Amino acid sequence: MLATRFTCLKSFSKFFSTKRKIDAFGGMNLKDAPANPNRLTGKFALVTGGSNGIGKATCELFEKSGVSGLFIADKDEKNGNELAERLNSNRGSQFAFFQQADMTCKKSIEGMFLEHMKRFGKLNVLFNNAGIMHSNDDGPVTTEEDVWDLTMNINLKALFFAHKFAIPHMLNSGGGSIINVASLVALMGSATAQIAYTASKGGVLAMSRELAIIYARDNIRINSLCPGPIRTDLLMKFLNTEERLNRRLVHIPIGRFGETKEIAQAVAFLASDESSFVTGSSFVVDGGITQAYVTPE
Ligand SMILES: NC(=O)c1ccc[n+]([C@@H]2O[C@H](COP(=O)([O-])OP(=O)(O)OC[C@H]3O[C@@H](n4cnc5c(N)ncnc54)[C@H](O)[C@@H]3O)[C@@H](O)[C@H]2O)c1
Numbered sequence: 004m005l006a007t008r009f010t011c012l013k014s015f016s017k018f019f020s021t022k023r024k025i026d027a028f029g030g031m032n033l034k035d036a037p038a039n040p041n042r043l044t045g046k047f048a049l050v051t052g053g054s055n056g057i058g059k060a061t062c063e064l065f066e067k068s069g070v071s072g073l074f075i076a077d078k079d080e081k082n083g084n085e086l087a088e089r090l091n092s093n094r095g096s097q098f099a100f101f102q103q104a105d106m107t108c109k110k111s112i113e114g115m116f117l118e119h120m121k122r123f124g125k126l127n128v129l130f131n132n133a134g135i136m137h138s139n140d141d142g143p144v145t146t147e148e149d150v151w152d153l154t155m156n157i158n159l160k161a162l163f164f165a166h167k168f169a170i171p172h173m174l175n176s177g178g179g180s181i182i183n184v185a186s187l188v189a190l191m192g193s194a195t196a197q198i199a200y201t202a203s204k205g206g207v208l209a210m211s212r213e214l215a216i217i218y219a220r221d222n223i224r225i226n227s228l229c230p231g232p233i234r235t236d237l238l239m240k241f242l243n244t245e246e247r248l249n250r251r252l253v254h255i256p257i258g259r260f261g262e263t264k265e266i267a268q269a270v271a272f273l274a275s276d277e278s279s280f281v282t283g284s285s286f287v288v289d290g291g292i293t294q295a296y297v298t299p300e
Pocket residue numbers: 051052053054055056057058076077078079104105106107132133134135136157184185186187229230231232233234235236237238
């Protein structure tokens with residue numbers, strides 16, 4: 004009897020200890036989900052931080068989704084211009100435009116909306132995506148004031164200015180959708196401290212929620228997006244050792260880092276009329292992290 008139980012237990016544990024192969028960057032092999040070429044037709048969009056990472060992938064998907072006009076704003080002029088040229092050549096028309104903009108500067112933020120309106124005459128989609136994760140951002144004892152201020156200026160104050168200048172244009176355009184990038188760390192604590200970054204993203208979440216309610220009856224929807232760890236320069240410059248990678252990987256139920264195009268899909272949904280009853284949400288795209296207690300082995 005005991006022997007049978009032991010054999011049963013052995014095969015049971017064998018079954019469950021069969022380790023699945025985990026590939027931290029397995030998402031790179033994902034095929035592109037088919038795009039709906041008319042999903043954003045008739046809409047004029049502005050994307051901040053559009054030259055790289057999540058912003059760039061979103062601009063690429065917006066092009067494939069038929070957006071009528073695309074204004075890419077970023078401080079990185081080289082990559083931004085290259086992207087706009089490539090998208091225009093894919094489409095065969097000059098629908099995309101790049102302008103250098105600095106999110107630490109109020110005038111620059113106001114200027115990008117004025118230029119957008121001059122070119123396109125309508126603003127229907129705003130993706131507030133530009134953001135930084137400072138390499139000296141740490142716990143409260145070691146983080147310097149200038150790191151805190153810079154992080155807050157780009158990640159949070161710039162969003163206040165963006166709404167200040169964008170909302171009148173959006174109201175004149177008959178309404179639209181605003182998507183603000185927060186983060187998973189606005190929802191969950193982390194022992195790998197980045198106190199300024201986390202506080203700035205918490206601010207994005209709270210501000211977006213309130214703005215969504217203020218403009219809920221003006222045909223402007225405002226949602227914040229909470230991505231989990233995504234394979235971009237912003238994150239990968241921190242996770243530059245196997246140990247640091249694994250410290251995160253163990254918490255991701257899906258067992259890999261996310262890809263920029265997986266975030267872009269969520270942005271395109273929130274930007275489109277398919278999400279017409281979604282506002283004030285904290286839209287989480289995190290491979291299951293926020294729902295997990297113990298992850299699969
Ligand atoms: N990568 C992740 O794991 C992750 C997770 C959660 C949230 N986010 C957020 O997503 C957003 C995009 O991040 P990413 O990973 O694509 O980063 P990224 O570094 O690849 O891209 C950020 C872009 O913002 C631009 N930018 C930075 N400072 C700017 C400024 N002052 N003015 C104008 N443009 C500026 C950069 O030039 C760059 O093109 C950020 O807000 C980030 O906090 C990223």
